[in-house]
Amino acid sequence: MFGGLAKTFFGSSNDRYVKSLGSIVQKINALEPSLQAMSDDELAQQTTRFRDRLAAGETLDDILPEAFATVREGSVRILGMRHFDVQMIGGIVLHRGEIAEMRTGEGKTLVATLATYLNALAGKGVHVITVNDYLARRDAEWMGQLYRFLGMTTGVIVPNLPDHERRAAYHSDITYGTNNEFGFDYLRDNMKYDRASMTQRPFAYAIVDEVDSILIDEARTPLIISGPTDDKSDLYRSVDLIVKQLAPEDYEKDEKQKSIILTEDGTERIERLLETAGLLQGANLYDFENTQVVHHVNQSLRANMMFKVDTDYIVKDDKVVIIDEFTGRMMDGRRWSDGLHQAVEAKEGVQIEPENQTLASITFQNYFRMYPKLSGMTGTAATEAAEFHDIYKMNVVSIPTNVEVRRIDEEDEFYKTMQDKFIAIAKAIRVHAEKGQPVLVGTVSIEKSELLGEYLTQEGVPHKVLNARYHEMEAYIVAQAGRAGAVTIATNMAGRGTDIKLGGNLEFRVEEELAEMPEGPERDAAIAKIREEIEVEKQAVLAAGGLFVLGTERHESRRIDNQLRGRSGRQGDPGLSRFYLSLDDDLLRIFGPDTMFAKMMRSNIGDGEAIGSKWLSKAIETAQKKVEARNYDIRKQVVEYDNVMNDQRKVIYEQRSDIMDADTVGDVVIDMRAETVNAIVAEAIPLNSYHEQWNVEGLKERAQAVLGIDVPVDQWIAEQDGLEPEDIETRIREAADKLIDDKSAGLAPETWSQVEKSILLQNLDHHWKEHLAMLDALRQVVHLRAYAQKTPINEYKQEAFAMFERMLSAIREDVTSTFARAQFQMAPPPGLPELPDFLTHHFDPLTGEDDSDDWDAATFGTLPQQMPPFQIPQPTGEAIGEDPADWEGKVSRNATCPCGSGRKYKHCHGALVA
Structure with a gap:
C-alpha cells in the first residue's frame, strides 16, 4: 500500500x-x-x-x-x-x-x-x-x-x-x-x-x-563449429522406415518439452522390428552395443512425430530448410544438430548429408x-x-517516448475453434482495409499465414504474405505495410529493424519506380511528386486511425506480442491493436489453464461467437509467464553447464595463445616429458612399495612405447643396492632427454622450434575436440543420475573435471610420444597445421533449431562434396599489388594463387620457405 x-x-x-x-x-x-x-x-x-x-x-x-x-x-x-x-x-x-x-x-x-x-x-x-x-x-x-x-x-x-x-x-x-x-x-x-x-x-x-x-x-x-563425420545415410533410412510403422500407443509425446519417449509396448515392438532388419545386437534395445541405434531411433521419433513440414521446416529444391521460430525466416542451408536434421531428411525422402563433430563451442x-x-x-x-x-x-x-503514445490496445477476442477465428479475422481485415486503414497481421507459422491468405482471398481482400518463402522481399514489404488499405501478413513479425511509415516509404518507392531514371531535374521532380503522394496518403491513413495490428495468436513470450503491437503508434501516430484467440491455439492447448477453463469455454461460446474479458486475458498472460519461466530455466541450465566447459575452454585457449606467442616452447615440451616420465614410474612403482612389488617389466614396456627407449631397470637394480624410485625416474628422464637432443641436433634451432609448436598445437586441438565430444555425451546422460537422488549439474562438474585432468595427462603423454617416435630430417620448416573444413552451427538444445550456415572454406579449407559449391573470392591485382612478396595476409591460403598457376596460394607463392 x-x-x-x-x-x-x-x-x-x-x-x-x-x-x-x-x-x-x-x-x-x-x-x-x-x-x-x-x-x-x-x-x-x-x-x-x-x-x-x-x-x-x-x-x-x-x-x-x-x-x-x-x-x-x-x-x-x-x-x-x-x-x-x-x-x-x-x-x-x-x-x-x-x-x-x-x-x-x-x-x-x-x-x-x-x-x-x-x-x-x-x-x-x-x-x-x-x-x-x-x-x-x-x-x-x-x-x-x-x-x-x-x-x-x-x-x-x-x-x-x-x-x-x-x-x-x-x-x-x-x-x-x-x-x-x-x-x-x-x-x-x-x-x-x-x-x-x-x-x-x-x-x-x-x-x-x-x-x-x-x-x-x-x-x-x-x-558450435563442427566438422563432418562418417556417412550413415543407410542407417537413417532403415530406422525411419521402422519408426513409421509405430502406432500412437507406442510412444508418449511431451509438446511442452518437444520430446518423445517409447512406451514399454513400443520398446518391445521396435526391438522386434530392428531385429528383423538386422540392426539390433542381442535382444535388448538398451544394451551398450545398441547405443548408436537407440540414438537414431530417438531422433527419428522426434523427426516423424514432433516436427511438422511448413511449420518447423519446408522442403525446397530437394532439401530440408529450417524455419526460424522467432522470425519465420527460411534459414537456407542451416541444420539441426545431433542427427536430427538427417532424421528429418530421411523422413522426407531427400538426400541425407553426413553428421558433424564438435570442434569448438561457446554460449552467447x-x-x-x-x-x-x-x-x-x-x-x-x-x-x-x-x-x-x-x-x-x-x-x-x-526510456519515455518523445511523443505520447496514442495507440489503442484492445482486449483479446476468444473463439471456440480456429475456423471461427479465421473467419472473424478475415471479415475484420476487410472492414478496416476498405476504409483505407493499413493492417499488419502477425501469425506464428507459414502454415497459418497461408491458411489466412486463403480466407482473405475468399473475402476478396488483396494482401501480401511476408514469411520464409518470400524473405527476399522482406524489407520492402515491411516498409510499405503502412500504405492506405495495405494488408500485410507477417510470420512472427519478420523484418524487425525496418520502420513501417504511414503512407509508404520514400526510399523504397524511389528505388522501385525510378531505378532506370538518370540523375537530373526530371528525377528530382519525380521524387518530389512521390513525396507529395506519400504525404497525402499519410494524412488519409491518419484519418482512418493509423496502422491496425492484428495478432492471430498469442506467442509463448509476451515480448514477441509486444514487438508486434509496437509496430503501430510510432512517434505519436494513432494506432490500434487486437489479438484473436481460439481454444485450438498451441499456447492455450499446451500451456493454458486445464480442463475447467476449456470446458467452460466450449459450453458457453456458440459457433462463430466471440467473447472478451480481462479475466481471460489474465489467464493467457499466466500461461505466457509459465512458458517464459520454463525457457529461462532452460537458458539458465545451458549457462550452468557451459560455465563448467568455459573454465576449461579458457585454460586451453590461454595455453594455445602462450604457445603461439612464445619464441620457443622447448621448456613446455621438457616439462611435459618430465611429468610423463613421473607418471610412468609412479604407475609401475607405487608409493612406499617394496622392490618385490615393482612392475619392472611393465615399466620397461611403457618406456619403450611412450618414450621410445630401452631402460634396463632390472640391471640398474642389480648394480645398485637400495635404488630409489627417484633415481630410476632421473635416469629414464635423462635417457629420454638425450634421445630428443640427438634428434634436434641435426635441425636448425628455428626449424626445431617450429616443429615443437606444430606438434603441441595439433595435440592440444585433437584432445580438446575429443574432450568436447565426451562432454556432449556426458551431458546427454548425466540427468539420469537424478533418479539416484544426485544433482545432475554437480555430477557433471565432478565428471568433467576428472575428464579434463585425464585429457591434460593424455596431451602430455601424446606430445612426448610423438617427439620420441617421429623421425626428423633437414628440410624447410614445416608449415603450421591446416585447419579442417568445418561448419558453424547455432542450434537450440530444446528444438534443435539452427540459424547459422557460414561455410568457412573461403578462409580455412575446401567444401565437402555434398554442399553447393561457391567461388572463393579472388583478390584483384589492384587490391593486392603485383609483387608476390606483398600478397601474404591479403590472399586466402586456400584461394587460387593470383599468379595464374592454378594451384592453391599456400602450395604456390604462399608456401612457407626456410
Whole structure:
C-alpha cells in the first residue's frame, strides 16, 4: 500500500533514475549554440581534441556532454536528423552499460551513435551487434557517414569475408556485425595456429541491438563449429522406415518439452522390428552395443512425430530448410544438430548429408560476458529484466517516448475453434482495409499465414504474405505495410529493424519506380511528386486511425506480442491493436489453464461467437509467464553447464595463445616429458612399495612405447643396492632427454622450434575436440543420475573435471610420444597445421533449431562434396599489388594463387620457405 502511494507521489525508481539524467541532457543542450557556430572542419577536429584530453588523464564521463553534443550536431549536418532529448537519455544509459528500452520508432539506431562515438574515442574498438546481416550492412553504411565525418573508421563483419578484410574491420574504431559472426570469429581465432592470422583484438565495449532477441531468445542456442563425420545415410533410412510403422500407443509425446519417449509396448515392438532388419545386437534395445541405434531411433521419433513440414521446416529444391521460430525466416542451408536434421531428411525422402563433430563451442552468455562493458537496446526488455540482471548484470531502463503514445490496445477476442477465428479475422481485415486503414497481421507459422491468405482471398481482400518463402522481399514489404488499405501478413513479425511509415516509404518507392531514371531535374521532380503522394496518403491513413495490428495468436513470450503491437503508434501516430484467440491455439492447448477453463469455454461460446474479458486475458498472460519461466530455466541450465566447459575452454585457449606467442616452447615440451616420465614410474612403482612389488617389466614396456627407449631397470637394480624410485625416474628422464637432443641436433634451432609448436598445437586441438565430444555425451546422460537422488549439474562438474585432468595427462603423454617416435630430417620448416573444413552451427538444445550456415572454406579449407559449391573470392591485382612478396595476409591460403598457376596460394607463392 505504502509502496503504491510512494510511486504515485514520487514516481517509480525507473522514473526517478531517468529524471536524474535530465541535468546531463541540459549540459548537452547548453553546448549546442557553440557547436552550431563551428565550421565542418572545426567540428570534425573535435575527435582529435577529445582523444588528446583522454590521453591527458580525463575520463569518458568527463567529456560525455561535449561528445554527445558533437554527435548531435554532426548528425544534423550529415544525416539531417537531430537527436531528441529522450534519445540523449538513451545514449547515457547505453554508455553506462545498461539496457535502454525504447519503443519502436523512437530511433534506437541513432541513439547508438552517441555511446558508440564516445567509447570509440578510447581507441580500443566498439562492437555494434545486430540480429541480421542486412541491418549490419545498412547501419554501418548509414551511420558510417556520421562517423567518417567525425574522423572515425567503420568496419562491417559479414559471412565469408576474407581474413585480411575481417581483420581490418575489427581494427576499425567501430565494427558492425551479427552476434553469430562475432561469436564464431572468437572460436575461429582460437583454432588458428599463429597470432598474425587471428582477426579479433581484445574486447572493450559492445552495444547489442535488439538485445532481447540476441541475449534472451537466441541464448538457448550455443555457437558450435563442427566438422563432418562418417556417412550413415543407410542407417537413417532403415530406422525411419521402422519408426513409421509405430502406432500412437507406442510412444508418449511431451509438446511442452518437444520430446518423445517409447512406451514399454513400443520398446518391445521396435526391438522386434530392428531385429528383423538386422540392426539390433542381442535382444535388448538398451544394451551398450545398441547405443548408436537407440540414438537414431530417438531422433527419428522426434523427426516423424514432433516436427511438422511448413511449420518447423519446408522442403525446397530437394532439401530440408529450417524455419526460424522467432522470425519465420527460411534459414537456407542451416541444420539441426545431433542427427536430427538427417532424421528429418530421411523422413522426407531427400538426400541425407553426413553428421558433424564438435570442434569448438561457446554460449552467447559466456561470449558476451567477456566484454568489460556491455549494453543493449530494444523495444521490449522489461519482462526479462530479472534475467538480464542475473546473467549479464545489466539493468533495464525504460526510456519515455518523445511523443505520447496514442495507440489503442484492445482486449483479446476468444473463439471456440480456429475456423471461427479465421473467419472473424478475415471479415475484420476487410472492414478496416476498405476504409483505407493499413493492417499488419502477425501469425506464428507459414502454415497459418497461408491458411489466412486463403480466407482473405475468399473475402476478396488483396494482401501480401511476408514469411520464409518470400524473405527476399522482406524489407520492402515491411516498409510499405503502412500504405492506405495495405494488408500485410507477417510470420512472427519478420523484418524487425525496418520502420513501417504511414503512407509508404520514400526510399523504397524511389528505388522501385525510378531505378532506370538518370540523375537530373526530371528525377528530382519525380521524387518530389512521390513525396507529395506519400504525404497525402499519410494524412488519409491518419484519418482512418493509423496502422491496425492484428495478432492471430498469442506467442509463448509476451515480448514477441509486444514487438508486434509496437509496430503501430510510432512517434505519436494513432494506432490500434487486437489479438484473436481460439481454444485450438498451441499456447492455450499446451500451456493454458486445464480442463475447467476449456470446458467452460466450449459450453458457453456458440459457433462463430466471440467473447472478451480481462479475466481471460489474465489467464493467457499466466500461461505466457509459465512458458517464459520454463525457457529461462532452460537458458539458465545451458549457462550452468557451459560455465563448467568455459573454465576449461579458457585454460586451453590461454595455453594455445602462450604457445603461439612464445619464441620457443622447448621448456613446455621438457616439462611435459618430465611429468610423463613421473607418471610412468609412479604407475609401475607405487608409493612406499617394496622392490618385490615393482612392475619392472611393465615399466620397461611403457618406456619403450611412450618414450621410445630401452631402460634396463632390472640391471640398474642389480648394480645398485637400495635404488630409489627417484633415481630410476632421473635416469629414464635423462635417457629420454638425450634421445630428443640427438634428434634436434641435426635441425636448425628455428626449424626445431617450429616443429615443437606444430606438434603441441595439433595435440592440444585433437584432445580438446575429443574432450568436447565426451562432454556432449556426458551431458546427454548425466540427468539420469537424478533418479539416484544426485544433482545432475554437480555430477557433471565432478565428471568433467576428472575428464579434463585425464585429457591434460593424455596431451602430455601424446606430445612426448610423438617427439620420441617421429623421425626428423633437414628440410624447410614445416608449415603450421591446416585447419579442417568445418561448419558453424547455432542450434537450440530444446528444438534443435539452427540459424547459422557460414561455410568457412573461403578462409580455412575446401567444401565437402555434398554442399553447393561457391567461388572463393579472388583478390584483384589492384587490391593486392603485383609483387608476390606483398600478397601474404591479403590472399586466402586456400584461394587460387593470383599468379595464374592454378594451384592453391599456400602450395604456390604462399608456401612457407626456410
